[in-house]
Structures are given as C-alpha cells and as structure tokens.
Amino acid sequence: HVQLVESGGDSVRSGGSLRLSCKHSGFSFEDSDIGWSRQAPGNVCELVAVMSGDGSTEYTESVKGGFHISQDDAKKTVYLQMSSLQPDDAGVYYCAAVPKGSRRWVGYAWKCQGQGTQVTVS
Secondary structure (H helix, E strand, C coil), X not given: CCEEEEECCXXXXXXCCEEEEEEEECCCCXXXXXXXXXXXXXXXXXXXXXXXXXCCEEECHHHCCCEEEEEECCCCEEEEEECCXXXXXXXXXXXXXXXXXXXXXXXXXCCCCXXXXXXXXX
C-alpha cells in the first residue's frame, strides 16, 4: 500500500523560497515515478514536476530554473525545493506516485489528490 504525505507549505513573500517534503511508504521507483502537482484557486490541477528512478527530472516551463526535485532514500522523502517564488506559484501542492514515463505529461492537466500542502506567495 503506497502512502505519500506532503508537508512544508507556508506563506512567503515574492522572491522567497520553500522546500516541500513528500514522505512516502510502500513506494518504489521500480514501479512508479514521483510527481508534484499543484492547483491554484480557479485553475485546473497541473503536473509541475516529475522525478524518475534514474534521477531524471522534468519541470513545467514556468518553474524551470526555480524548482528542483531531490530525494533522500534513507528518510524515504522526496523534496521539492522552490526558489524565486511568485504569486503564480501559489496553490495547493500534491505529491503522488505517477506512472513511469509521466515526465512527458509535465505541464498538462493532472488529477490532484491527497491532503496537499498550501503555498501562499504575496
């Protein structure tokens, strides 16, 4: 049974940084990739970043250069480091196990599910 729990959301000023965490159990990169999606009020959910088991990553165009996925196997945690945050980056962020090959879907509408973690940028 795969479980992923997001945390780290907060309220920051424009230009600020945040690191989101995704603590997982039952997850294996042999079976899936990990994706971060976000949903802003009034907007559809968007897949913004994906990491594969070989460390390959993909980011939606608007966050390239500002967002970075990393993982700590020992802590069973995947991180989304976000810098130079802008109001357009605000929303609820979700992490999820996604099908292998989902890097191709980055930037597309996605299904946000789970508790998520709120990011506010003012």
